[in-house]
Amino acid sequence: MNSSYHSWRAAIRIARRDAWRYKGRSFLVLAMIALPILGVSAADLTLRSAELSTAQTMERKLGTADARLDDPGMGGSPLMQSPNGDSYMPVGNFDNRPYPEGKGDVSKALPAGATSLPDTTGRAKLRTAHGLLNTEVREIKASDPLVKGMLTVTDGRFPKKDDEVAATTHFLENSDLKVGSKVTARGLDREYTIVGAYELPDALDTDQINALPGALLTPLDKALEKAGLPNSSASTTYLVKVSGGFTWNMVKAANAKGVKVESRAVALDPPADSEVPLFQEDGWGNFEQSTAAKAAALAAAGTVVGLAMLEICLLAGPAFAVGARRSRRQLGLVGANGGDRRHIRAIVLSGGLVIGIAAAVVGTILGLLLTFALRPVLENYMGARFGSFDIRPLELLGIGLLAVFTGVMAALVPAITSSRQSVLASLTGRRGVRKSSRVLPVIGLVAVTLGAAIALYGSTMTDQFIVVAGGSALAELGIVALTPALVGLFGRTGRILPLSPRLALRDAVRNRGRTAPAVAAVLAAVAGTVAVATYAASTDAQSKADYEARLPHGAVSVMIDEDGGRDVPSVRASVQKMLPVDVRADVDRVSVGKAGCSMYDGGEGCGRYEVIVPLANQCPLWRTDPAHPNDDPSEKFSKAERRKLAKDWRCLNSNEVSYTDSGLLVGDAKLMRVLGIDDPAAEKALAAGQIVSFDKRHVDTKGKIGIRLITDTKAADEAQEKGKEAPGEVKSFATYQADEKQESYGVSMIMPPAAAKAAGVQTVPFGAYYSTDKMPSSEQRQQLDAELDKTGSEVNLHVEEGYTSENSIILLALTVFAGLITIGAAGIATGLAQADAEADLKTLAAVGAPPRVRRTLSGFQCGVVAAMGVVLGSAAGVLPAIGLRLTEKRQEVKWYEEALDQGYAGTDSLPYVPILVPWATLAALLIAVPVGAALLAALVTRSRGALSRREAT
Template identity: 65%
Template sequence: MKTWYHSWRAAIRIARRDAWRFKGRSFLVLAMLALPILGVSAADLTLRSAELSPAQALERDLGGADARVNDPRLGGAALLQDPKADSYAPEGDYDDKPWPDGETDVKAAIPANAKSIVDAEGRAKLRTTHGLLNTQIRELKATDPTAEGIMRLDRGHFPRKADEVAATNAFLESSGLRVGSELTAHGLDATYRIVGAYELPNSLGDAQVNALPGALLAPLDKALAAAELPGTQTSTTYLVSVPGDAGFTWNMVKESNKKGVTVVSRAVTLNPPADSDVPYYKENPPYSGGGSDNTTELAILSTVVGLAMLEICLLAGPAFAVGARRSRRQLGLVGANGGDRHHIRAIVLSGGLVIGAVAAVVGTALGIALTFALQPVLEDWMGKRFGDFDLRPLELIGIALIAVVTGLLAAIVPAVTASRQSVVASLTGRRGVRRSSRVLPILGLSAVVLGAGIALYGSTVSDQVALVGGGSALAELGVVALTPALVGLFGRIGRWLPLSPRLALRDAVRNRGRTAPAVAAVLAAVAGTVAVATYASSSEAQERAEYTASLPHGAVAILSPESAADVPSIRDDVQKLLPTEVRADVDRVVVGKRNCSGYGGGDECGRYEIVLPEAHECPLWSYDNTGEDPASKFSKAERRKLATDWRCSNQRGGVGNGAGDILIGDAKLLKVLKIDDPAAEKALANGQAVSFLNRNINPAGAHDKDAGDAAKGGARGGAVLTQGGPKAGSEGTIDIRMISAADMDAADAASMAGKEPPGTVTSIPARQISAGQNAYGVTMIVPPDAARKAGFTTVPLGAFFSTERLPSDAQEQKLNSELAKTGGDVWLTVEKGFTPENSTTLLALAVFAGLITIGAAGIATGLAQADAEADLKTLAAVGAPPRVRKALSGFQCGVVAAMGVLLGSASGILPAIGLRFTERRAQDQVYARMLDEGWAGGSESTAPFVPVVIPWETLGVLLIAVPLGAAVLAALVTRSRGALARRAAI
């Protein structure tokens, strides 16, 4: 008795022999199925290997220690923490008393019987072969067993003496030094020798230098403090090992918390206590996200896998269909010898099963081998070492099964088609007359309409981005279902084409079962590319519009806010090494000693501030002695109106924001900033300051009582009574208050109470700059003569330069090397304009889509040639020249590519537009909420700009270059003459 087992066994044997007989077609399908498996299995193995277990992560953080004890700088106050020490808070109620602050005696919090070593980190400028490099310094005795695992030695040895250091490979590469080189730090006379190179397993790209505790950071801090140079900011933790196997228990952690420190414990992290045993959670319950993120990730992953399987099926399906047609005589013999339809279906399906199984094994094996071979490259690309080479058999088997399932799915339609063909037609080679499905176009059109409607609803009404993606995917599937009907419509243009393209188009229309899947595969690839390219182009346009230039394009600014003595030399360095044109020197105002900044700092330094006229104060920023938020005094409508009021506007960002409110300069600075205002130049020449913020200036007659009373009434009532402020070109004065070091505390207290702070107020004549000028953050320019008349103390700050052309990278690097010799903190800005980050992405997408398109079109062309060999021989028999064969092959490939690219471009724009509309709606909601709450003065008061930009360049490459390239390539690889055919027996 024959069972299903025997019939399937025979079918698999026939399919295996058939696959081996037609090696070219089998290899083509095998490659299509195996390549995705290779990529997914390699990605799974890479991600799993890079994903550290808790024990591995602790080894890289704690080494061989049981815990890391840290000072949270709460002044030793008792605190509560979560088990991982990610969050902590002082114990008790601090709502009505100041938050504890200050250093803690960490050693007193370490158990008495424990062993501890210091792990200190700071930054310093180290001298390299190129100049100075700001580098992380880590003082840790790496040879101690407690620190084993934190650093991995590559060559040489770790420091053993105080004058020895080790360095990471990243530091050696960027500094130009090597093991054996001498190393010095800026401001320190001591010399150290590099005795080893190591790496940080979690941060391969970090430039770091290791020294023994107390060997580098402490001498460097002392030397810099003596030279009055900026020192290092050192953070110190302790690696602690306790006796016994229990490790640093949760009870020990809570005891240490009472002494004001936080603890990262290996034992607690690996075996955390119950939430009920964590006192910190009583006031701060742990957050539970509910798994929505995992659900979203799973949905995205499922969609990607589904689309990938669909595309493979669309490409592999025609191959099985052609294989079934070329084996139709063999299938007819099966039917003639008693086989029924399900036997024929089993034979064709077995072809997909056999090739899918082989593809699963080959793809998985190659993925594992490739990942193992490229492990160092992958680790360098990811910036960290693998934990283990983590093979997970169940995941790899599941990935491999995708190839088997995909092979079966790709063979379903050809199997059903072959089983419906009569035995007589199979044996005689006649295909019969086949009608196109009338149901499929209706289903496709319905899916397009429904999907577009869902995407539109998701982008304009709902906040669910998944609706946009789901609706777009449904619409794309609808277009795929419509592809056979659309291919038929394309055939109507054949009457106007020459012979070869007309034959190619008619062949594509006549054999829609072969053409439509290839067109659909091209459609799917191009649609995804166009969607991503449209979204990326739109995002780039938004980023370009939101980009705030620091200076005019190509301009250069050099500022030294810490050391005025270095300014003359750095000005000359810039002018000597860069292609500069106009040089505008600027000074700054100091209050107190000449090394003070304009904003205070130090026991002998005061500050200055611009005194706003009372009528110009922003009501949303005007605090009084009650401490109440000023915005709460206004209604929502009033806050919306005030948020865009001129009194509440800030200057745009730029270099000027970091240079201080007052720059001492002349009209050359206007030229560098590209501000063409003859009246402003004349004002500076006449000793008047130029103001770029209209709220700073007191127009003539603005101090009268009526204006002040009106401003007060407008502030309380929310009405904007001073519309627009001083007009461009108006003249008046600017009041500047000088607050000495002795009055700093009193001034801060007065400001908090809403009172006038102490200090000397000086008025200087000023002119309002014309509206619409971008000053790049510069608040106002005061000419040197006016500064001297006002009694200001000034010191050199730097210079602004316009350039003949944009400085090259080599010129900028050479300048940085010269500036490093000064040893001071110098700010160099070269405005290079907006640099899009997506250009490479768009190019890569276009290349990817082009390869997929050419590949899919090439597959369709190869299948067409195999399927239509008799027609080609007929053309040769009736006298067609050899070039017709090449031309026909090229046009067949070009027709498939052109149809797929055209339909894919139209399909891909929909999801991108939907996502951009969703983002626009979300940003409009944020903007409206900002206005309701009274946020003003910055980008919050500007309506969001979320454009939709079509990437015409990418579309042009896809629509023109790709089909043309596919056609030319197909024509070149096609032989001019085919094999001679024997006369068929009559």
């Protein structure tokens, strides 16, 4: 044992000396191993620091309070809740009776001796330096000790008077205001002074202002109600402090009084599932991540780490191999002085150990420093403050040991190869003739065949993505194992090449020990890139096909559903002024009740309308039986009948966006021109006072459309719950049915203003549609947004830009990534080849080869490695993407068939799941990357090498 210790100690000293002597090669390998360690250690530190403990989470949610009590709006009916309060339901069965609703009384649920603090939130449009900003308003006495930890002051103080507010730093940045500025809400003349800035530790990107209870929301709601505007939608919860904490029994007691609770004590010490009444109900349970899901996540993480280690070993291994060859005389002297193969292996392995330890130390330290320096940036990116700077020594040690293991594994093959050389060959520098392994290609071929079979089975017989991914990974590893043999096959093409590329290819084939790993590294990177790029391009094509345009390309729409259309004329004019408008089509909407009602407002004096669907045109699957309003109408049909009805024109759904109920707009023929509808007969019908319909379901057998005006919305809701028709006056209109194949972009009916006026139907301005001469620029849109802000209304502006691919940047990034890996691996292989073949280059110079031969040879050496890796990687990468897409297609077809069985298909065609190869990415990888790598290598290589004297023998 003592002898073994001394031999390893000597080996490590020799390896440390060699690493210091050859600093360039050592730094290259160290950087390859240290960079992933830097990234993993920084990610670990970031995730652990961002991960909050239960106590920290409760402090940010509850401050120093013991619980938060909330009225869920079920009229005080008893309820059951989960321990965290996220899930709840009323006690009892409400299938045949109305679901409980209404306000409850939280004060009844307060334990004896408890203190409470109201926390009210609502929304308001605040006037800023730019216009209006929709902002959350929070009324809570922030200086109260119960609030400590929920809000963090960054400048100034919290409000002490009713005319003071504090604002989040995000709001101040967006509004261009500062501490000391004045701010007011739309609809309220009263000004408030900003006296402080604060942040929400868990939501840094929130626009919020803080006021004292009753200081802002109450007067604002009164002003909005007076002006006929929507209120702030304020809601109130209560922070509660009670001696001994808010226990689970207290929570259940509060539930019995219709109050939902979030308790600190329960979060820190949750009850068993058997003690939670909600979890005992059918269909409920403690929905934690399953063991299988955790195992799948661990497997995915393990796969990523394994591939990263493989990549590092493939790139670092040749460096150790070349280093061992350059030190072969030293290794031969060890053997000549009595050392055996164990000592040779120990010296080479110690090189990996030394560099692995150095990489672990450097990578970990840099990861810590980088995370600490970027902490503010990371927190702002995640939108939340770290709980603490959480360093887990054992996890960092494990990451460091991974670097050591990777370094040793990268040196393993060179160590075995060096130990097999004879002492004479090592001292004379002769490499001898080494035959390629015959076992490795066989193993690779078997792995490729088996992996392809598994991937094919997974894509055609199962719905499990993991089967396809596993088979593809096995096939890719098989190709890696076949790489040395494939490199030999590439070498046979050298006969037809000129001198420099023929020498480069011959050198690559003769030295497969350094060529094959570099080619395999390029192969792995390119295969992953091609797989992801093919999958992304295919899903992008599917998303483009599924995209529903809201308007013709370049067209603009603007809608306002506030104040009875008071601001619509000015908004219409602003859009026409700011944008390159060609045709403008003004549209109105039908209004029932007082003019100030919004389209979806159910307030007092506000009604609504509905377009009647004749009984013959109603989908039988959706038609409710008035005698049994709670029964599912589709259950009375057989599976075959449901499948047939699902494709019936009456039952097909439309995914188009509609701005109004049933897509009814009041307009003229200009609207049709903006929408790109060419139908002279429809224009004549509008001029004659007829409604133009693009959906035949609303047209009865007499060619008319009926519109029911509902003034009593409560009675209408009650009637519809019973499966009956809503009470209301019905207006009948003559109709022209247009060709439904024409794209109407969510507009199902156009009612001429004259027809509405003749029928006594009240209308209000709603907005306008515009066609444009050219696509509005970003600058024009920004100017328009600033102009629309001045109106103070909620303006719904849409500019149709068509389908925008979200994968273009991803594909570009993947291409760049694969290109960098390819150039890096090829560059490493070229550098090692030059270091390994320096004697051959000097021989070429000695026999009269031109200086440019050295440069062109270097370029072709780099290009050969890049080209072989890219070709093999492209072929290997397409397989998993095709397999995954075929699996997705089978799954979507299965869902479609199941939907047909239930009568809910919504479309009469099978799902479109294309497989698209990204030829632009492949072209960049197959042509641009190898050529670029070759040119770069040629440019950075010197034409003449340094002369050296012949070594004495």
